Amino acid sequence: MSINQLISEDNKQVTISIDNNFDFSLHQHFRDSYSSCDLKNTTFFLNLSKTEYMDSSALGMILLLKDHADNIGGKVIIQKPNKSVNKILEIAQFHRLVTIEK
């Protein structure tokens, strides 16, 4: 499975890491990785350090995650995108919507 999920002890920080390709085939698993985390003010870290490629449906999936986070007063932080993934985030101007940590 190319999605890994790690929840901190206080349940307030959820780290989702994605290996290889981040595309539509992960749709259901990606949704499952956060949908049950509905504690107020949860921070979702989306770790992309092992993501090699991302398509536009992945951008859509990130927006769904952001919607979920917004609904529970939480936030989304994208971590360590590689050069080509960052380029895609940049073209979509996603740094204006979510925090991106290089």
Place this chain on the structure above:
Amino acid sequence: MLLGPIIYDSKLALVVDDSKMQCMMLSVLLQEEGYRVIIAHDGACGVAMYIEHQPDLVLMDINMPIMNGYEAARQIKKISHGSLAPLIFITSMDTDQAFIESVDAGGDSILVRPFTPAVFKAKIKAIQRVSDLYSQIKILQQEQQKDEELAEQLLTGVIGARNYAKDKIGIVKKSAAIFSGDIQLTALCPNGDVYILLGDFTGHGLRSSIGAIPLAETFRTMTKKGFLLNEIIKQINYQLYDLLPADLFLAACFVRVSSNTGSAKIFNAGLPDTYILSCDQLNKGQIKYKIGSIHPPLGILPELLPKTKAGIYAIEKSDRIILISDGVIEARNSAKEMYDIDRLEQCIIDSDFSQNIAVLIMQSVNEFCQGNSQEDDISIIDVPCNLEQEAIIATNNNNDKNDYSIEETIDQTTINEKITDDKTIDDNILAEHSASDDFTVVDFDLLAPPVWFWQLSLYGERLGQVNPIPLAMNQIQAIEGSGEHWHSLYTILTELFINALDHGVLELSSELKNSPQGFVEYFTIREQRLAKLIDGFIDIQLSYHLLDSGGRMVIKVKDSGKGFDSLKAFKNNSISLIEKKTLSGRGLELVNQLTETIEYQDNGTLVKASYVWDQNNS
């Protein structure tokens, strides 16, 4: 969706066995299960009967004279290609080899003798269940295919067929599925500007194209009504936000090629860089500007982010604008390498500009991918910046000036004829009187009374936010009906309003626009002043008078500015236009061409113009 009923009791089974005894036994069991049965005693005969009767189930012995069961099965499967009739081998050879060979020959199952009637019936039921499922899927698939083809026809009709200047603007597209998530639109604004949109909806297939129809309708309608690019983008963004689910959005680049002013406005929201290329003899294929994405794709946020507006770029007639979707850059070859930006730019630089660049890029991508399957939709648009000739004719068609070009038609005398004498400008009290002395100026007060009158005054903040021209055009067309002849009026109104706003209220000097750099600076300062606008006004009045055939629109635009020496402006303008030194002033010249009369009063803060259209001439 309603599936066709599955009828169990009228199915036909074909039994192929050289033993009459076996055939009889299987027939009885099958009939007990509700099948009608036909029988063949060798493989060749079995194949013939299969072709003739198209049974729903085949039971096949292996060892038979003339043609054995494997060969018969192969032929049947070859003929039935993709059909659902399951084929079961019945044999007494209980070996691995027999099992493997029967599957290889296309058998769906194997039943080894001896078996009890109960086991046989269970086997038939099981295989029939799979077959029913298969046929349901098949029906669904066919329905879907039909729906998709129909919807695709509809989309192509709505979108592609109604594009403007299809023969000049090169559009190349290649979709990854029946439906393309990419959309290419072009439309003509009433003043002759051409609007171009390249959009890429998330993903591909039917799901990604549901937003295409509202997008195309909004883009076309608003362009035709003469809304500004930013207004159209704002509306489309809101509409998509409202209509589409959160994970479906539109990466898009909007371009306005302005034929009259030699400028392009470009707004890139989520697409790869758009290119403006110099394609004259000196700078063949030089990349002049790269316009990167400045905004997230549309449909994500309810409103556009503040401080993001379309950039303005000075263009030459020989320039070309290239728009691409990310499918171009991300196209992969069999080694999983991406086509990428470097190859794209190399292809652009190397290209021979006598050809359609979109086609060249597509060829280059195809060569690179070498038939590797396409993951995303690919679109390329090549916009030549010399679209103006056609556009000018479109706005000018009732003036019989089809061979319009700035160099040829500038004539000092015609300008002076149209402008009243110096006194009108220098002394506005005298002007009121002297105007009527000039034979080319219509005294508006002496005209027959108007059949209607319309007025809009915009003050302060609203002046910076509201574009009154579409409102005025709506009024005109609501009362008088639509028609080609209003295109010129649109141009006149727009130019007069923009002049009043820019040079009157905002006090911008058009001298700034004399260089490409200044041109951009001009629009930057304009944006800043507009944003801070708190006082000032513009008043627009229209009165419409009927003529024997057609009508006369009298336009007055008054602004709160300090005024200017309008005659000098006209003269300077025409001289510099002749010498082709200026990037500004073309608007005023255009108005002069389109109007019957034009007259500045009150130190240039009031402009009166009249426009006549003739039914017999349009």
